[in-house]
Amino acid sequence: MTTPSFGIVTAPQQVDYADVARVWREADAIPEIDHAWLFDHLKPIGGADPEGPILEGWTLLAAMAAQTERLRLGLLVTSNRFRPPALLAKIATTVDIVSGGRLDLGIGAGSRPSIPWARREYDAHGLPYHDFGDSVAALDEACTVIRRLWTEPEPFDFHGEHVQLTGAFGNPKPVQRPHPPILVGGRAAKTLRVVARHADVWNIPGGDIADCVERSALLDRYCAEIGRDPATITRSIHLPVSYDDPGAVRAAIREALDAGFTHVVLGLPAPWPEGVAQWVADELVVPSRSSVAVG
Secondary structure, eight states: OOOOEEEEOOOBBSSSHHHHHHHHHHTTTTOOOOOOEEESSSSSSSSOOOOOOOHHHHHHHHHHHOOOSSSSEETEETTTTOOOOHHHHHHHHHHHHHSSSSBOOOEEOOTTTTTTHHHHHHHHTTOOOOOHHHHHHHHHHHHHHHHHHHHHHHEEEOSSSSEEEEEEOOOOOOOSSOOEEEEEEEEEEHHHHHHHOOEEEEEEEEEOHHHHHHHHHHHHHHHHHHHHHHHSSEEEEEEEEOOHHHHHHHHHHHHOOOOOOOOHHHHHHHHOOTHHHHHHHIIIIIIHHHHHOOO
């Protein structure tokens, strides 16, 4: 089995900046935790107050990049609906430089219309909200454009259905070569075709491991259709954490690892207890790694 990696997600909603910084600085000093993530929403999607405080993801990520030294970091995942892709490429390059080359670009199509709270953050910020098929096609073009801006040595034009660029050029380039890893999140079949074409890492929300396995097999099929080795895409899973029942979390981790998901992201519910990152390492990561070594 591939050596698994473990990370944490701290959703910056219903919390203060100091809370996020505390957990990230602690995690940065704990070698058992490999990566840390924020999310990309503009209004809370959890907690008692639907109009409670929430921090913008990429701005906060840059701050966390400057305050950490070791963790790989990213957004799980950027909504491609929020920012034009060429602008996103520039933002991501800046964060990669600030971090010294530790960025993973997490990106997705944006919230689905079937999710009750999805629409309100777009309407509240004057952002367009197209149907899901449209947003997946836009994600495909965005991944193409971002990679080109990160790698091409000369300005270029791009005339797609969703993205129109004239004289596009990325300068400076990211620290990482050929470019930061691209993580695409989602489970829909249309999204998985984008994963097959563009992603280095694929992330899916956990909970129904049988569904995750089926989606992983579908991704294998889509890779085969375009001649890509499916083993070149790391399988990532987001698992919720219960502070009261670490045994159940460990069981979910083991199930995911046995199913081939080697990039595990643990969602930490707020408020975050003091020493939460060390708790994650001691109660979840170290026992899970030990079980893999034994198994």
